[in-house]
C-alpha cells in the first residue's frame with residue numbers, strides 16, 4: 001500500500017468502557033448497576049461470566065496506562081461508572097468513586113494521553129432502574145446532575161466528552177430484545193428509552209455549555225451501512241427502511257429536529273404509537289462539537305413480507321466474518337463517513353469505536369500474531385483515509401479495544417483487544433496488532 005499519511009493533528013486512540021474492564025463491582029462505595037444485576041442473573045451471560053473482576057482495571061490502571069504509552073496512544077476513551085459516583089443514582093455522591101476517576105484522569109495527563117470521557121456506557125445505577133430506568137423521564141434530570149458533577153470536577157482537564165454510548169443498542173437490545181440489561185422486551189418501552197436517552201444528551205450538552213468549559217462535547221451512536229441485497233424495488237425499499245430504523249432514527253432527531261416519518265409509521269403499524277413533546281426535539285438537537293461514530297460492520301437487506309425487511313449477512317458466504325458473525329466490509333465505513341458528512345452538515349467526526357473479535361492464538365513463545373485483526377485495522381484505516389481525501393472532517397480514530405474485556409452477553413468469549421488479558425492471572429500481553437498500531441501511530445499512517 002503506498003504510504004498513507006493522515007492529517008498532522010489526527011488523533012490516534014483506544015477505547016474501553018467501565019463495566020467491561022474495571023471490576024471492583026462493589027468496592028469503595030460503588031452502588032449496584034443494571035449490568036451487575038443482569039450478569040448475576042443466571043442464564044443471561046455466556047458461561048455465567050460477569051464483570052465483578054473483569055480486567056481489574058480499577059486496581060491496575062497505572063499498568064494499563066504504561067501499556068498505552070508504550071503503544072503511543074494519544075487519547076484514551078474510557079467511561080465513568082455512574083453508580084461509582086452516585087451509588088443511589090442521585091443525591092449524595094461517593095467521594096471514593098470520584099477519586100478513582102480523578103487518579104485515572106491525572107495519570108493519563110501525566111503520560112501525555114488526552115482523556116476522552118464517556119458519561120454513559122450502559123451501567124445505569126440499579127436504584128434508578130427500580131424507578132423505571134431510562135423509560136422514566138425523571139432519569140434524564142438525574143443524568144444531568146451526574147454529568148454536571150463530572151463537568152465541575154474534571155471539566156477543566158478533560159478535552160473530549162461523550163454523553164451517551166449507542167442509544168439504539170441500549171434501547172433495542174436492552175428494552176426490546178431483552179439480551180442486554182435490564183432485559184426488557186417491549187417495543188413501546190424501547191422507543192421511550194431511546195427518546196429519553198437523546199433528551200438526557202441534549203440536556204447535558206446544555207449544562208456543559210453553561211459552564212463555558214474549554215473542551216468539546218459529542219455523542220457516540222452506533223451506525224452500520226445498509227445495502228439492498230438486489231436491485232429489486234422491494235429490496236431497495238426494504239433497505240431504506242432498515243437504514244431508517246437504525247441510522248435515520250438517530251440522525252433525524254439530532255440533526256433535523258424530527259423523527260423519520262417512514263419509521264414512525266413502521267412503529268405505529270406495529271402498535272407502538274410514537275410522539276413526543278415538540279420542545280424535546282429542540283433540546284435533543286443541541287449543537288454538538290463532534291459526532292463520535294461506532295462502526296464495525298454493514299448489512300445486506302432484502303424485503304420481508306411481514307417484518308418489512310430482513311438482514312441476510314448470515315447467508316453471505318463471500319464475506320469474511322469476525323467471531324461476532326459480523327461481515328468484514330471496510331467500504332461500509334467509507335460510505336458511512338460520506339453519508340454523515342452530507343447528512344450532518346460536515347460536522348467534525350471521530351471514529352470512537354472500530355475493531356474486531358477474532359479467535360487469537362498464543363504461540364509457544366507467548367506471542368499473539370493476530371493477523372486477521374491487523375488486516376481489519378489496516379483495511380478500515382484505508383477507507384477512513386479515502387473519506388478524508390473526499391473532504392470528510394474526520395479528526396480521529398479510537399480502536400476498540402485497548403484490551404480483551406467483558407463482551408456483554410458473550411462474557412469473556414469474544415476478544416477485541418490489541419492487548420491480550422490472561423483470564424487466569426489477568427496478565428497483559430501486547431498482541432502483534434498492538435505493535436502494528438504503535439507503528440501506525442508513529443508513522444501517522446500506513
Ligand SMILES: OC[C@@H]1[C@@H](O)[C@H](O)[C@@H](O)c2nc(CNc3ccccc3)cn21
Nearest residue numbers: 017165166169222294296353400407416
Ligand atoms: O461488540 C463490541 C463493542 C462493545 O464491546 C462496546 O461496548 C459497544 O460500544 C459496541 N457497540 C458495538 C456496535 N454494535 C453492536 C451490535 C450488537 C450488539 C452490541 C453492539 C460494538 N461494540
